[in-house]
Amino acid sequence: MSDAFKARAPFAPWDRRELPGLFSVEDTARRVGNYKWTEMRLFEVLGGWVATVPELDVKLVLGRHTYHHAWHAELWHKRLPELREMNQERMTVPANDAFVAFMDSVRDPEAPELTIEKLVGVYRVLIPRLIAVYTYHLNGTSTITDAPTIRSLKFALQDEFDDWRDGEMLLQSLIDTPEKVDRAARRQQELEKLYIRSGGIAGPGSLGETAEEQGAA
Amino acid sequence: MKKMLPESELARDERFVRSKIEDRIFDPRGPKLATRNTGPAMMATDRPAAAERSRSLMHGIFVGEIQALEGAGRTCFDFDDDEAPFQLKLDMARQCWDESRHCEISIKLGDHLGTEIGEYTESTFLYAAACNPDPVMRLTGVNRALEGLAIDVFNTMREFGKESTDPVLEFCEDWMLADEVTHVKMGSDWLRRLTEKDPERRERALEFQRTVDKIFNLGGFRGEQEENPVQLARRFRELAGFTDEENDSLSKLAAESTEEARQMSELLAGNN
Ligand SMILES: [Fe+2]
Ligand SMILES: [Fe+2]
Numbered sequence: 001m002s003d004a005f006k007a008r009a010p011f012a013p014w015d016r017r018e019l020p021g022l023f024s025v026e027d028t029a030r031r032v033g034n035y036k037w038t039e040m041r042l043f044e045v046l047g048g049w050v051a052t053v054p055e056l057d058v059k060l061v062l063g064r065h066t067y068h069h070a071w072h073a074e075l076w077h078k079r080l081p082e083l084r085e086m087n088q089e090r091m092t093v094p095a096n097d098a099f100v101a102f103m104d105s106v107r108d109p110e111a112p113e114l115t116i117e118k119l120v121g122v123y124r125v126l127i128p129r130l131i132a133v134y135t136y137h138l139n140g141t142s143t144i145t146d147a148p149t150i151r152s153l154k155f156a157l158q159d160e161f162d163d164w165r166d167g168e169m170l171l172q173s174l175i176d177t178p179e180k181v182d183r184a185a186r187r188q189q190e191l192e193k194l195y196i197r198s199g200g201i202a203g204p205g206s207l208g209e210t211a212e213e214q215g216a217a
Numbered sequence: 218m219k220k221m222l223p224e225s226e227l228a229r230d231e232r233f234v235r236s237k238i239e240d241r242i243f244d245p246r247g248p249k250l251a252t253r254n255t256g257p258a259m260m261a262t263d264r265p266a267a268a269e270r271s272r273s274l275m276h277g278i279f280v281g282e283i284q285a286l287e288g289a290g291r292t293c294f295d296f297d298d299d300e301a302p303f304q305l306k307l308d309m310a311r312q313c314w315d316e317s318r319h320c321e322i323s324i325k326l327g328d329h330l331g332t333e334i335g336e337y338t339e340s341t342f343l344y345a346a347a348c349n350p351d352p353v354m355r356l357t358g359v360n361r362a363l364e365g366l367a368i369d370v371f372n373t374m375r376e377f378g379k380e381s382t383d384p385v386l387e388f389c390e391d392w393m394l395a396d397e398v399t400h401v402k403m404g405s406d407w408l409r410r411l412t413e414k415d416p417e418r419r420e421r422a423l424e425f426q427r428t429v430d431k432i433f434n435l436g437g438f439r440g441e442q443e444e445n446p447v448q449l450a451r452r453f454r455e456l457a458g459f460t461d462e463e464n465d466s467l468s469k470l471a472a473e474s475t476e477e478a479r480q481m482s483e484l485l486a487g488n489n
Contacts, residue, residue, distance in 0.1 A: 040303075040306075043293060043306075043310050044293045044294045044306070045218070045294060046290070046293075047289065047290030047291065047292070047293030047294050047309065047310060047313055048218055048222075048290060048291060048293065048294025048295070049218070049290070050286055050287050050290035050291075050313065051222050051226075051227050051228065051287035051290060051291055051344075052218070052222065052226070052228050053228055054228040054229055054230045055230065056230060056334075059228075059283070059286070059317075059320075060286075060317045060320055060321060061317075062290075063286045063290065063313045063314060063316060063317030063320075064313075064314050064317050064318075066290060066293060066310045066313040066314065067310045067311050067313055067314035069310075070293070070306065070307050070310030070311070071307075071310075073303075073307070074307055077303065089298075107218060108218060109218065110218035110219065112228040
């Protein structure tokens with residue numbers, strides 16, 4: 001018999017993927033629906049802000065990032081029916097009312113003088129949390145059964161990291177006086193307080209710290 | 218942030234100077250300039266004012282791209298989920314990225330041609346088409362009328378780049394032309410989809426498009442005659458979903474605008 005027919009292990013020695021994962025199909029659909037809702041509200045406001053910021057470099061970066069988050073929303077939209085959620089709209093919801101209040105506040109600034117407030121909300125509060133929540137999901141899900149979610153998470157994370165860096169660099173170049181440092185810090189504090197009230201992008205347990213787990217600790 | 222941002226609130230840095238379209242049309246210096254023989258207005262290298270015209274047109278393209286970016290961005294934000302389909306907003310977000318690149322390209326092409334931001338004034342009538350509160354009207358006004366104008370402008374500039382053996386200009390305009398054909402196609406597709414069962418709404422949207430198109434003919438700015446700086450790009454308009462009938466009717470509208478502008482300038486010259 002030729003070597004081509006010799007039995008080989010189905011998993012190569014370097015392939016260490018495992019079956020167990022933290023999320024059921026239902027958990028995953030719920031989280032993915034929360035991600036889609038968040039990315040939608042994010043791309044909408046970035047698009048809306050383009051006309052309200054006088055700084056030309058910021059305007060052009062926001063235009064580019066608008067598409068990145070729309071594309072993430074589309075990735076999640078397409079993942080939902082594969083998770084037995086044929087009615088995508090039903091699952092496209094925020095985690096809770098407190099998260100809606102947080103996003104409303106992120107989206108609130110409008111005046112042309114408020115570029116720092118706009119950017120802090122997105123690049124110092126929301127996007128770092130998207131990175132955290134996506135990373136938790138990526139690290140916790142089954143590397144075999146949930147490979148399609150992993151692929152989308154990795155694409156989205158790549159953009160989130162790049163966009164976070166773009167936004168953070170714009171902020172560092174805009175924050176050039178002690179007063180502006182205070183403004184940025186105040187805005188960040190305000191939003192972080194609203195964020196923790198919601199428990200996170202996917203609600204309590206966004207990073208795995210469920211109420212029971214916290215109680216048991 | 219409120220929905221529907223009026224034209225007057227578009228944010229600009231200190232370099233930009235806003236002018237009203239009517240101020241430009243009724244500029245008292247216009248008739249005097251018209252009597253000077255600077256040759257036909259069509260963009261061509263043998264025209265005496267070709268270099269100046271290309272710089273001013275490039276600046277106009279640049280501010281037009283900013284407004285196209287802002288208009289697409291506002292369409293992502295202004296409509297709730299039940300007013301505009303998710304996929305339509307995704308298309309608009311994609312257009313934001315494209316228009317943002319067009320701004321970058323036209324800033325660099327402005328440097329290349331020897332103009333700078335703020336050298337010419339900006340009128341915001343392009344963005345005005347993006348203020349319509351009905352998403353179908355807005356899409357038709359922006360993605361068929363405004364983006365259709367962009368096809369004509371980029372094709373004109375691409376030809377000018379070819380004729381003046383400027384490979385940078387020709388290369389960039391060709392890339393932008395490809396994006397604009399895509400944007401018009403989006404507009405044509407959404408108009409068809411959203412008004413499939415509502416012919417009356419479709420007719421209203423097309424009527425709005427004709428009104429916007431008429432404004433964009435800008436007293437002879439666009440057409441198929443030697444006097445029109447920007448030439449109608451029929452071949453690319455067809456690719457983008459315009460029918461022969463639509464192109465013919467636009468051409469007729471443009472010829473009327475050119476004739477009106479000619480009469481107006483003769484009248485004004487006679488009064489001076
Ligand atoms: Fe464009
Ligand atoms: Fe466009």
